[in-house]
Amino acid sequence: DTVSHTVVISDKAPLADLAGDKVLDEGKSGTYDAGGSTSFPDPIQSYEWDWSYDGSFDPSGDVGVTQTHTWPDNGTYTIAVRVTDTDGGTGMAALEVLVNNVPPDVDAGPDQTVDEGETIHFAGSYTDPGTFDTHTMLWDFGDGTTAAGSLTPIHAYPSEGTHTVTLTVTDKDGGSGSDTLIISVKAAGPVCGDLDHDRDVDGDDKDIFFSAYKKCQGDAEFIPEADYDGDTCISLNDYQEWYICFQLANGDKDDDKDSDGKDLAAFISDIANGASPQRIIKGLARKFGQIK
Numbered sequence: 594d595t596v597s598h599t600v601v602i603s604d605k606a607p608l609a610d611l612a613g614d615k616v617l618d619e620g621k622s623g624t625y626d627a628g629g630s631t632s633f634p635d636p637i638q639s640y641e642w643d644w645s646y647d648g649s650f651d652p653s654g655d656v657g658v659t660q661t662h663t664w665p666d667n668g669t670y671t672i673a674v675r676v677t678d679t680d681g682g683t684g685m686a687a688l689e690v691l692v693n694n695v696p697p698d699v700d701a702g703p704d705q706t707v708d709e710g711e712t713i714h715f716a717g718s719y720t721d722p723g724t725f726d727t728h729t730m731l732w733d734f735g736d737g738t739t740a741a742g743s744l745t746p747i748h749a750y751p752s753e754g755t756h757t758v759t760l761t762v763t764d765k766d767g768g769s770g771s772d773t774l775i776i777s778v779k780a781a782g783p784v785c786g787d788l789d790h791d792r793d794v795d796g797d798d799k800d801i802f803f804s805a806y807k808k809c810q811g812d813a814e815f816i817p818e819a820d821y822d823g824d825t826c827i828s829l830n831d832y833q834e835w836y837i838c839f840q841l842a843n844g845d846k847d848d849d850k851d852s853d854g855k856d857l858a859a860f861i862s863d864i865a866n867g868a869s870p871q872r873i874i875k876g877l878a879r880k881f882g883q884i885k
Contacts, residue, residue, distance in 0.1 A: 604635070604680050604681070604682045605632075605633065605634070605635075605682065606632075606678070606682040606683060606684050607630060607631065607632030607635075607637050607676045607677070607678045607682055607683070607684040608630060608631050608632070608684050609627065609630045609674055609675065609676045609684035609685050609686035610627060610628075610629030610630045610631070610686055611625065611626075611627050611629075611630075611672070611673070611674045611686035611687065611688045612625070612626050612627075612629060612688075613625030613626055613672075613688060613690075614690065615688065615689065615690055615691065616690070616691045616693070617690070617691075617692060617693070618692070618693045618694075618695045618722065619664055619665065619666055619667045619692050619693065619694060619695050619722050619723040620663060620664075620665070620695060620721075620722020620723060620724070621663065621722070622661045622662065622663045623661065623662055623663070623664075623690060624659070624660075624661050625642075625659065625660050625661070625662065625672065625674070625688070626658065626659045627640050627658055627659070627674040627676065627686070628658050628659065630674075630676045630684065630686070632676070632678040632682070632684075635678035635679045635680040635682065636678060636679055637676050637677070637678050637679075638677050638678055638679045639656060639676070639677045640656055640657055640658055640674055640675070640676055641653075641655075641656060641674070641675045641676075641677075642655040642656070642660055642662075642672070642673070642674055642675075643672065643673045643674075643675070644662050644664075644670065644672050645670055645671070645672075646671040646672060646673035646687055647671070650673060650675055650685065652675075664690075664692045665723060665724040665725045666692070666723050666724075666725035666726065667692045667693055667694035667695075667723060667766060668692055669689065669690070669691050669692070670689070670690045670692060671687055671688070671689050671690070672687065672688050672690060673685055673686065673687040673688075674686055694723060694764065694766040694767075694768045695721065695722050695723060695768065696721075696764065696768030696769055696770045697719040697720065697721040697726075697728060697762040697763075697764055697768065697769070697770040698719060698720045698721070698770055699717065699718075699719045699760055699761070699762045699770040699771055699772040700717060700718045700719065700760075700772055701715075701717050701758060701759070701760040701772040701773055701774045702715060702716050702717055702718075702760075702774055703774060704774050704775040704776070704777070705774070705775075705776055705777070706776075706777040706778075706779060707750070707776065707777070707778055707779070708778070708779055708780075708781040708782075709750060709751060709752050709753050709778050709779070709780055709781045710749055710750075710751055710781060710792060711749060711778075711781075712747050712748075712749050713747060713748050713749060713750075713776065714745065714747050715732065715744075715745060715746050715747070715748065715758070715760075716744065716745050717730070717732075717744040717745070717760040717762075717772075718744060719744075719762045719770065721762075721764060723764060723766075726764040726765050726766065727764070727765045728762050728763065728764050728765070729741070729742070729762070729763050730742060730743060730744055730760065730761070730762050731760070731761045731762075731763075732746055732748075732758065732759070732760055733758065733759040733761070734748050734750075734756060734758050734776075735756035735757045735758050735759070735776070736750060736756055744760075750776065750778040752778065752780075753778045753779055753780040754778050755775060755776070755777050755778070756775070756776045756778065757773050757774075757775060757776075758773060758774050758775070758776055759771055759772070759773045760772055760773075760774075784838075784842065785838035785841065785842070786798055786835050786838025786839050786841075786842060787842075788801040788802060788816065788818055788819060789801055793842065794838055794839050794842035794843060795843070798835075798839070799835075799839070801816065801819075802816075802819050802827070802831075802832065802835050804816075805819050805827045806827050806828075806832070807826070807827060807828070808826070808827050809825055809826040809827070810825040810826070815827065819831055819835065821834035821835065822834070
């Protein structure tokens with residue numbers, strides 16, 4: 594007699610194994626290895642990777658026994674590897690990875706030495722390996738004032754002194770980095786022609802000058818600052834010096850009752866044609882109704 598039996602041989606799926614970095618910082622590469630996976634009798638044919646496994650395997654396109662991966666933001670991620678043997682059998686292994694937030698690395702810029710009242714242009718910068726992070730910026734100017742939202746604010750200090758300026762950058766996860774610079778504010782020297790000491794040279798200074806015109810040392814209206822030639826009397830020579838200060842301070846302005854670029858051009862033209870500076874200055878003074 595003949596006896597027959599039906600034998601069903603089931604395919605044995607491969608056993609996946611996954612090892613690698615479980616804790617790392619954002620922006621740093623983790624290394625992962627599925628080389629411990631086994632399959633018998635059919636050999637493993639392929640390896641596929643899912644870097645954000647959520648219960649449904651979604652191949653990333655990466656293949657191979659080992660891989661590296663970098664996460665652009667902090668968080669907890671599950672990665673998975675799926676191995677397939679030559680008979681189509683599959684196996685999967687998963688690994689949880691904790692990615693830590695990294696605070697920004699901040700550079701406030703170089704120390705500076707400036708004059709009191711001078712406008713300072715700051716230029717801070719920062720780097721953050723968390724490329725998905727958003728950031729806020731805060732400057733503390735060390736004088737009780739702050740500025741937010743910009744890496745390039747401007748500021749001025751009205752008086753001399755030393756100030757520690759701090760730039761703080763904070764990412765969306767609360768990580769913050771800071772850097773400081775030193776601002777040394779030196780007392781500004783006197784402004785040529787600034788007789789009322791308001792840091793500019795204008796019609797008010799002109800009026801002050803002519804209030805002292807033809808006055809000498811000992812007179813109540815005499816102003817030592819207006820005695821540019823040091824002869825103890827305020828004369829046309831002194832006005833010539835003050836007028837040069839005015840031009841240097843104001844350039845080509847055209848204000849009523851003030852000399853401007855056109856007057857300067859005429860002044861230069863007259864000198865080129867041989868006229869004496871005293872005569873020219875006297876003519877300008879008469880033009881503005883200051884002397885007879």
